[in-house]
Structures are given as C-alpha cells and as structure tokens.
Amino acid sequence: MLFNSLDFAWFLPLVFILYWFFANKNLKYQNFLIVVASYVFYGWWDWRFLFLIAFSTIVDYLIGRKLSTEGRLNKRKVLLYLSILVNLGLLGFFKYYNFFLDNFITAFKFFGKSLSINSLNIILPVGISFYTFQTLSYTIDVYKRKLTPTHNFIAFTAFVSFFPQLVAGPIERATNLLPQFYKKREFVYEKAVEGLRQILWGLFKKMVIADNCAVYANMIFNNSDDYSGSTLVLGAVFFSFQIYGDFSGYSDIAIGTSKLFGFRLIKNFSFPYFSRDIAEFWRRWHISLSTWFRDYLYIPLGGSKGSIYNKIRNVFIIFLVSGFWHGANWTFIFWGLLNALYFIPLMLFNKNRNHVESISSNVPSILECIKILITYGLVVFAWVFFRAENIQHAISYCIAIFDYNLFSLPPYSIRKLIYPTLFLLVLFNAIEWFGRKKDFAIAQLETVMGRPLRWVFYAMLIFLIGMYMQTEETPFIYFQF
Known part of the structure; x- marks a missing residue:
C-alpha cells in the first residue's frame, strides 16, 4: 500500500x-x-x-x-x-x-x-x-x-x-x-496536528517535487546520448531532488503518521543539501541507516581509532557496504566508493567534525555558500552513478557532461518544459532553508504565521498536490532497496 x-x-x-x-x-x-x-x-x-x-x-x-x-x-x-x-x-x-x-x-x-x-x-x-x-x-x-x-x-x-x-x-x-x-x-491534539502537518509536507515533497523532477530526470537519463552537457547537468540535479523529495517525503509521512498514534520516530533527514562538507551531508542524509552502520559496523571495526590504514579501511568498508545495501548493482558500489573518497581527506585532516551545527544566520556568508555548492556538486556527481543503469552508462554520462557545450543553455524545447519545475525547486528550497532549524521545514509555521495565513499556505500545498498528482500511482524509490 x-x-x-x-x-x-x-x-x-x-x-x-x-x-x-x-x-x-x-x-x-x-x-x-x-x-x-x-x-x-x-x-x-x-x-x-x-x-x-x-x-x-x-x-x-x-x-x-x-x-x-x-x-x-x-x-x-x-x-x-x-x-x-x-x-x-x-x-x-x-x-x-x-x-x-x-x-x-x-x-x-x-x-x-x-x-x-x-x-x-x-x-x-x-x-x-x-x-x-x-x-x-x-x-x-x-x-x-x-x-x-x-x-x-x-x-x-x-x-x-x-x-x-x-x-x-x-x-x-x-x-x-x-x-x-x-x-x-x-491522544494529544497538538501532536496529532503536528503529525498531519508533517504528512502534508511529506506528500508535497513526494507528489510535487519528487514526481515532477522524476519526469525530467528519467527523460534525460534514458536518452543521455541525445543531450548536451548542460542538459545532462540538469538531469543530475533533477534526480538529486527526486531522490531527496521521494525518500525524505516518505520519512516525513511515516513520522507524521506515527505521531497520530502517539509514537515518536527518529529523525531521518536534516536538510542534507545545505551541508558544507561530505561528513556533514552524511550526518544529515538517511540518518537512521548511517547511524546503524556507525554503531553496528564502523565502531566494532575500530572506528576512527588505530593506525591510518585501519581508519581508511574502516571508512571504505562502511561506505562500500552502504552502497551494496542499496542494491545488487555495481553502480551502487561505485557510488559508495566515491563517497568514501570524498570522506577520507576530511577524516585524515580531522575536518570531519567541523560542521556539526546548522548555519545560524538566515543569510549565509560567501564562504558558506561556496562550501554548500561544492558539497552539493560532489553529491550530485555521485548521484549519477546511483541513477545510471550500469557503470558504462554512468561513465559515458559524466564524460558527456564535460563536452564543449557544457556552458551553453539547454535547447528551448527542454527549457520551456522545465521552467515550472525549476520555480517549484526554488520555492521548495526557500521553505526548507528558513525551516531548517526544526524537525521538518514547515514545523515552525505557528510561530511565524497567523492562522488565516497558515490555512492559505496549507491550501496552496494541497492545491499543488492535486495539480501535480500523477494519473498513475508512483512508488517510492526506496521500495526497491
């Protein structure tokens, strides 16, 4: 169901x-x-x-x-x-x-x-x-x-x-x-209302953000030989928000539903695309799996203790196992390998705990923006291997990105299709940014909006869900894992 x-x-x-x-x-x-x-x-x-x-x-x-x-x-x-x-x-x-x-x-x-x-x-x-x-x-x-x-x-x-x-x-x-x-x-009325609010946000993530991005991500990945480098970059970006909206949306619905029945589940996502390095990203992405591997695999192996060889070995093991957990395909293993390569320099130079807290200011510094963009770029590059059909497809996709027309605009036939989705992504990221200090993005609405304005906002979300609802039920990505 x-x-x-x-x-x-x-x-x-x-x-x-x-x-x-x-x-x-x-x-x-x-x-x-x-x-x-x-x-x-x-x-x-x-x-x-x-x-x-x-x-x-x-x-x-x-x-x-x-x-x-x-x-x-x-x-x-x-x-x-x-x-x-x-x-x-x-x-x-x-x-x-x-x-x-x-x-x-x-x-x-x-x-x-x-x-x-x-x-x-x-x-x-x-x-x-x-x-x-x-x-x-x-x-x-x-x-x-x-x-x-x-x-x-x-x-x-x-x-x-x-x-x-x-x-x-x-x-x-x-x-x-x-x-x-x-x-x-x-039964606690306030908790039930909070649960419904989180369910609504999760449905918006899935049905408006993820499913819309999936249309263009699938179109571009499935026909990657036909597109320029700039269009392939868009395909990877769309997939990054597809998988985030899909999976974190599921977690929001699950946590919100649990609140309706008086249960408290652990937080599974904490605005990972605002991370300033890969270590911070993995503290914010699929938290329940990352901490499971940390506690039941990484620490028993020795964790960050011991020789440099042991530290590097343990990082490779945990990321390769994490990749293999996602599916029986070499693309997932390579995805895990890439993330290990991203993480190891931070660990070796003791930089992996530099960004434990969220950015405090609503207006990040130029340096913070650069760090966020670099981290997001590394994550998106790795997502190409996660999404590709096989290693050969992923490599050819990455090579094609860096062709001579990387900095040219995608063709008009593509641009006119994606403008509404790009606008939704800007709106979505703005809401996520200003709500990043809470458990989910719209948890703080009661403190920043009066009741009439809140209901207008909820009505807008419901309208967008109805407007962008797919004619066929679309399963969540992680059902295949």
Whole structure:
C-alpha cells in the first residue's frame, strides 16, 4: 500500500478511528490492532511475503528470550550468529542471489570457462532491507545487554511490523521504539496536528517535487546520448531532488503518521543539501541507516581509532557496504566508493567534525555558500552513478557532461518544459532553508504565521498536490532497496 494512494487515504482514517475510539482503553488491544493493520498494509502488495516477516519476527523473538537466560558467552555468540545468519541470509537470497550468480559466471568466462547455471526469477520483498536491520538491532542490543529482551510477543511483533515505517524506514532501534509499545498512549491534539502537518509536507515533497523532477530526470537519463552537457547537468540535479523529495517525503509521512498514534520516530533527514562538507551531508542524509552502520559496523571495526590504514579501511568498508545495501548493482558500489573518497581527506585532516551545527544566520556568508555548492556538486556527481543503469552508462554520462557545450543553455524545447519545475525547486528550497532549524521545514509555521495565513499556505500545498498528482500511482524509490 502506497502512502500516496487512495487505498491509504481510507486505510489511515479507519485505523485511526479504531485505534482511538475502540481500542484506546486497553494497551494490548492497541498493540494488536497495530499488528493487524501493519500486516494488512504490508500484505497489500503480496500476501505471501507476510510469511517472511513473520518468520523473522518469531526467530528474533525466540532468540531474544533465549539470550535472557543464557549466561555462557559461547552460547550467546551462537544465538547472535544464528539471528544474523537468518536475517542476512533472507536478505542475501532475495536481494543478491542473481547478482552473485551473474558475476560468478562472468568471472569464469574471463578465465575461458563456461558455466550453465540458470538464474532465478526472484521477486524482492518490499522493505526487507529495512525490517531485517531493525530486528538485527534488537538481537545485537540484547546480546550486548543494552536492552532487556521482551516477553511480550504482540509488542515485539508490532515493533517489527509497525506500518508507518515498515517498508522504507526510518530504521528504528529497538531501544527507542520497542519501549513505546509498553506504555499507555494518550491522544494529544497538538501532536496529532503536528503529525498531519508533517504528512502534508511529506506528500508535497513526494507528489510535487519528487514526481515532477522524476519526469525530467528519467527523460534525460534514458536518452543521455541525445543531450548536451548542460542538459545532462540538469538531469543530475533533477534526480538529486527526486531522490531527496521521494525518500525524505516518505520519512516525513511515516513520522507524521506515527505521531497520530502517539509514537515518536527518529529523525531521518536534516536538510542534507545545505551541508558544507561530505561528513556533514552524511550526518544529515538517511540518518537512521548511517547511524546503524556507525554503531553496528564502523565502531566494532575500530572506528576512527588505530593506525591510518585501519581508519581508511574502516571508512571504505562502511561506505562500500552502504552502497551494496542499496542494491545488487555495481553502480551502487561505485557510488559508495566515491563517497568514501570524498570522506577520507576530511577524516585524515580531522575536518570531519567541523560542521556539526546548522548555519545560524538566515543569510549565509560567501564562504558558506561556496562550501554548500561544492558539497552539493560532489553529491550530485555521485548521484549519477546511483541513477545510471550500469557503470558504462554512468561513465559515458559524466564524460558527456564535460563536452564543449557544457556552458551553453539547454535547447528551448527542454527549457520551456522545465521552467515550472525549476520555480517549484526554488520555492521548495526557500521553505526548507528558513525551516531548517526544526524537525521538518514547515514545523515552525505557528510561530511565524497567523492562522488565516497558515490555512492559505496549507491550501496552496494541497492545491499543488492535486495539480501535480500523477494519473498513475508512483512508488517510492526506496521500495526497491
């Protein structure tokens, strides 16, 4: 079920009414309703995948229970490895089986050997990369004794399958979300209004910004041989806002929906395109995944401690794994490699913590503007590899950017199409800039606008959503990851 679908438009109010008007007197009933709603929400794509998420839930619940009574270190390690094997095994089979098989066959061909192994027609279960990492955080934290294992199976199932963030995050830690299922939740009008406001902004990001940019990004990337360097730059810029509006829009809708039910999810994006270096960008982009890799991979490897070799090795590992997490394609691995190359000089010269706080002034200095533009340019260049069909396509795209007509205007046939979208991007970035100190861009409207003006602004957003709504439902990009 898509957040931007008519199905969700009736599903959410129905669950909200049942949750607050019929199950509000009993915490167990509320949690059970969340489980049922989440399984309906997830099964809307393909009911067969419900068995996967149920299996993962049962395995990690039982392992957590066993870890609560097992004191022997070697036995605890076996239990932890079992959880890792099950979760990453499922993820590896559904997401990477054909990738490894194809590369295995290609490697044998390189040495003059021919293998005849048929690939499998495997459908990638939606959200498997997200909920496997979420359940892994539970067993790892229980193993490390950072979290008391739960004996409440309904609460644990609700934690794993919580429908607002189930299929595209944020990737919640058990230490943050699971305890919220133990406590009685009261309806708070102000929080619900804030949630609706965040949902509206998320829908605007997705349906107005991302889906519009997608039209031109797809047109240019799919026909990149036909366009000049300046047009290819526009294609990469459009894709950068497509993926940002699409993914951060999903996170806003998920977080806002959670607020309607009395839950608090972690912030997943913090205005990343206003970053002044790559380290700051990665503290602001897909925060739940970046911090997951930091805590469960980078720090256990040694983090920034030890020799220069170890530091560089750890940075390459975390970025390459992050790239591979996004998909079974060499383009994602190269994208991760590029970001590692961007990051390493900052780390070696101890500059990676230079920009922890947001720019305080609403009018940035010339130096800050230059840093933002350089960082954004590096990010956009890397996005070319993320978006391209393959490495060859990405390289040819980048080479074509720097041809003799890079600084010429795109053809008029392109310019007349993109002017409205460019205007929307200017408006969008202005709103994001002035709202960057809050959790989401329009969170501060109550303090800067009177009620009549606020309602005019909301009406404008709704009008634009209706005006630019696609005739066909457009899935979120990260559903494929």
